[in-house]
Amino acid sequence: MTDAQVETKQFQAETRKVLDIVINSLYTERDIFVRELVSNAADALEKFRHQSLIDKIEFDAHVPLEITIDCDDKKHILTIADTGIGMTREELETNLGTIAHSGSKHFFEQLAEAAKKDVNLIGQFGVGFYSVFMAAKAVRVQTRSWDGGDGWEWASDGGGTYTLSPCPGLHRGTKIIIELKDDAHTYASKFTIERIIQQYSTFVPFPVKVEGKTVNTVQAIWTRSKSEITDEEYTEFYKFIGNAVDDPMYRLHFSADAPLAINALVYVPKENFEVLGMGRMQPGVNLYCQKVLIDQHSENILPEWLRFLKGVVDSEDLPLNISRQSLQDNALVLKLRKVLTKRVIKFLAEEAERDADKYREFWKTFGIFLKEGVTSDFEHRTELAKLLRFESSASEPGTMISLDEYVGRMREGQDKIYYINGPSRAAVEYGPYVEMFKKRGIEIFYTLEPIDDFVLNHLGEYNGKKLVSADRADLSLPETTPAASEEGAKESGEPLAEAVMTSLCRWMKEVLGDRIQEVKASSRLVDSPAMIVNVDGYMTSSMERILKASGQTEAFGMGSKKDMEINAKSPLIKQLAGLRESDGDFARDVVEQLYDNAMIQAGLLVDPMVMVQRNYRILERVTGKTAPAA
Numbered sequence: 001m002t003d004a005q006v007e008t009k010q011f012q013a014e015t016r017k018v019l020d021i022v023i024n025s026l027y028t029e030r031d032i033f034v035r036e037l038v039s040n041a042a043d044a045l046e047k048f049r050h051q052s053l054i055d056k057i058e059f060d061a062h063v064p065l066e067i068t069i070d071c072d073d074k075k076h077i078l079t080i081a082d083t084g085i086g087m088t089r090e091e092l093e094t095n096l097g098t099i100a101h102s103g104s105k106h107f108f109e110q111l112a113e114a115a116k117k118d119v120n121l122i123g124q125f126g127v128g129f130y131s132v133f134m135a136a137k138a139v140r141v142q143t144r145s146w147d148g149g150d151g152w153e154w155a156s157d158g159g160g161t162y163t164l165s166p167c168p169g170l171h172r173g174t175k176i177i178i179e180l181k182d183d184a185h186t187y188a189s190k191f192t193i194e195r196i197i198q199q200y201s202t203f204v205p206f207p208v209k210v211e212g213k214t215v216n217t218v219q220a221i222w223t224r225s226k227s228e229i230t231d232e233e234y235t236e237f238y239k240f241i242g243n244a245v246d247d248p249m250y251r252l253h254f255s256a257d258a259p260l261a262i263n264a265l266v267y268v269p270k271e272n273f274e275v276l277g278m279g280r281m282q283p284g285v286n287l288y289c290q291k292v293l294i295d296q297h298s299e300n301i302l303p304e305w306l307r308f309l310k311g312v313v314d315s316e317d318l319p320l321n322i323s324r325q326s327l328q329d330n331a332l333v334l335k336l337r338k339v340l341t342k343r344v345i346k347f348l349a350e351e352a353e354r355d356a357d358k359y360r361e362f363w364k365t366f367g368i369f370l371k372e373g374v375t376s377d378f379e380h381r382t383e384l385a386k387l388l389r390f391e392s393s394a395s396e397p398g399t400m401i402s403l404d405e406y407v408g409r410m411r412e413g414q415d416k417i418y419y420i421n422g423p424s425r426a427a428v429e430y431g432p433y434v435e436m437f438k439k440r441g442i443e444i445f446y447t448l449e450p451i452d453d454f455v456l457n458h459l460g461e462y463n464g465k466k467l468v469s470a471d472r473a474d475l476s477l478p479e480t481t482p483a484a485s486e487e488g489a490k491e492s493g494e495p496l497a498e499a500v501m502t503s504l505c506r507w508m509k510e511v512l513g514d515r516i517q518e519v520k521a522s523s524r525l526v527d528s529p530a531m532i533v534n535v536d537g538y539m540t541s542s543m544e545r546i547l548k549a550s551g552q553t554e555a556f557g558m559g560s561k562k563d564m565e566i567n568a569k570s571p572l573i574k575q576l577a578g579l580r581e582s583d584g585d586f587a588r589d590v591v592e593q594l595y596d597n598a599m600i601q602a603g604l605l606v607d608p609m610v611m612v613q614r615n616y617r618i619l620e621r622v623t624g625k626t627a628p629a630a
């Protein structure tokens with residue numbers, strides 16, 4: 001080959017950064033680079049198998065589908081070759097010169113962070129191939145595509161550049177020739193490689209030959225009967241399919257013949273990588289037909305909100321030569337998706353019943369996905385609602401209960417399910433919204449995540465009972481028993497007369513202007529002097545909190561409209577009625593402060609500077625430094 005044929009290229013900037021992380025921070029668990037390369041080889045073989053079902057392939061049609069590994073422990077060279085789909089020159093350049101993800105600074109920071117924490121996490125970022133530089137001084141990738149075009153060689157030492165040059169005489173597939181670093185010579189030992197294959201790649205569905213000997217057992221575990229499979233085998237398979245090192249939290253292995261022939265083996269992992277800050281997960285379940293991979297990380301086989309599951313679904317009813325594009329609207333695939341989703345939901349409901357504590361752990365980690373399901377998957381919304389868990393006024397702090405439990409102990413005459421959103425249990429319990437619930441002994445859900453309000457709003461009702469937020473303006477609670485209300489009246493003393501209240505409300509509305517739609521006498525405040533409530537049809541306080549936090553204020557064109565309720569029995573309100581007459585300016589300050597306090601209790605923002613100034617005025621007044629206005 002002449003020098004003129006060798007082209008030197010720069011890695012994309014992001015790729016260089018990834019290489020830098022791989023080379024400099026990932027020293028532990030080096031073994032995984034072998035797993036990454038073997039799994040790339042297996043993917044390439046799967047892709048070829050799939051292609052050959054769709055197209056009639058002439059070139060190298062009879063080359064067997066396999067992975068061969070050679071170890072040269074004299075020259076310290078490890079070679080991993082497959083007879084898979086291969087790569088064209090353009091594919092080589094895109095696949096091994098750039099990173100598929102849109103590279104942002106944040107992404108690389110996350111990657112570096114993940115690399116420090118747990119080397120297994122790098123698989124989640126798709127830096128698979130580059131992990132070879134943990135052990136390699138120099139790497140050559142020789143490849144020829146299934147279409148029979150020219151062969152090419154990619155070579156790099158993991159620095160800033162790589163070369164591309166023609167490579168004649170290759171068969172279909174890819175060969176990776178790795179010159180090992182001085183401290184990584186062990187990877188040219190047949191024993192090391194055999195051990196790693198046994199550990200990580202036993203389930204690769206093609207023969208893996210080390211020095212001519214097949215070292216893996218090629219099997220499709222999901223087609224075997226449950227009673228024949230040990231827990232260890234299940235866990236090993238999970239690690240293989242999920243690229244994981246932990247044990248799964250749950251596993252579901254089931255077969256069905258009607259309405260479709262299905263063999264499915266799916267797992268719930270222990271960790272939620274999205275919560276760990278690693279961006280959106282890709283779906284983790286692969287679709288097979290008669291043990292042939294049809295769609296890896298399938299987006300079609302389960303709804304998006306179930307993307308945290310890992311595993312395999314095999315249905316022999318699907319046509320083998322179905323193309324990936326046509327999966328999306330294939331009637332059989334849609335049916336399969338329906339059956340699977342229902343089965344997974346049923347499984348989770350059974351697990352919740354069987355071991356409630358374990359289910360709570362699951363809920364803490366993956367509940368967010370089920371909430372996403374409630375808001376996005378209309379078809380399964382009602383079934384999914386059974387799986388929701390929240391704290392409530394009747395639950396122990398930190399313990400969550402189901403909607404069924406709530407409904408099971410609803411009071412006579414109660415036909416609604418109540419909830420209130422807040423930043424913490426303490427904030428909710430000391431807030432004004434739950435006072436009447438406590439007094440009347442009506443249970444109320446405490447929804448402590450900002451998104452919860454949105455979820456319950458979407459759900460709308462459960463078991464025919466409306467779900468109602470306690471900060472709504474038009475809330476009417478079931479009547480209390482006469483004994484309870486008498487006791488309440490005794491505690492709080494005489495309320496302000498109705499006429500005084502009406503006039504006070506009107507005046508307070510004048511003071512507050514457009515910030516409030518109406519000031520009203522409250523029928524449900526017990527101790528607190530005032531609270532902010534949401535007018536039906538407008539944005540709720542928790543929606544407003546979410547939008548403000550994300551920098552959007554005028555979303556959905558809904559705007560926000562609030563009422564303020566005041567408590568006619570509260571000493572502060574009673575005194576305010578008098579103060580209004582004797583010291584109007586001071587009374588105005590008190591109204592403003594009442595409003596700000598109520599806003600804060602609703603979790604909404606107020607202007608801190610204005611509030612602090614006013615607060616000082618009030619303090620000066622009560623400490624007697626300012627004489628009352630004449």
Ligand SMILES: Nc1ncnc2c1ncn2[C@@H]1O[C@H](COP(=O)(O)OP(=O)(O)OP(=O)(O)O)[C@@H](O)[C@H]1O
Pocket residue numbers: 036040041044082084085086087095096123124125126127128129130173174
């Ligand atoms: N042996 C191979 N044969 C054909 N193509 C390959 C081979 N190895 C890698 N590739 C191509 O290079 C791409 C990049 O590989 P890399 O391992 O970095 O990421 P990935 O396989 O897409 O993601 P991950 O390893 O995280 O699953 C692959 O998607 C594939 O297209």
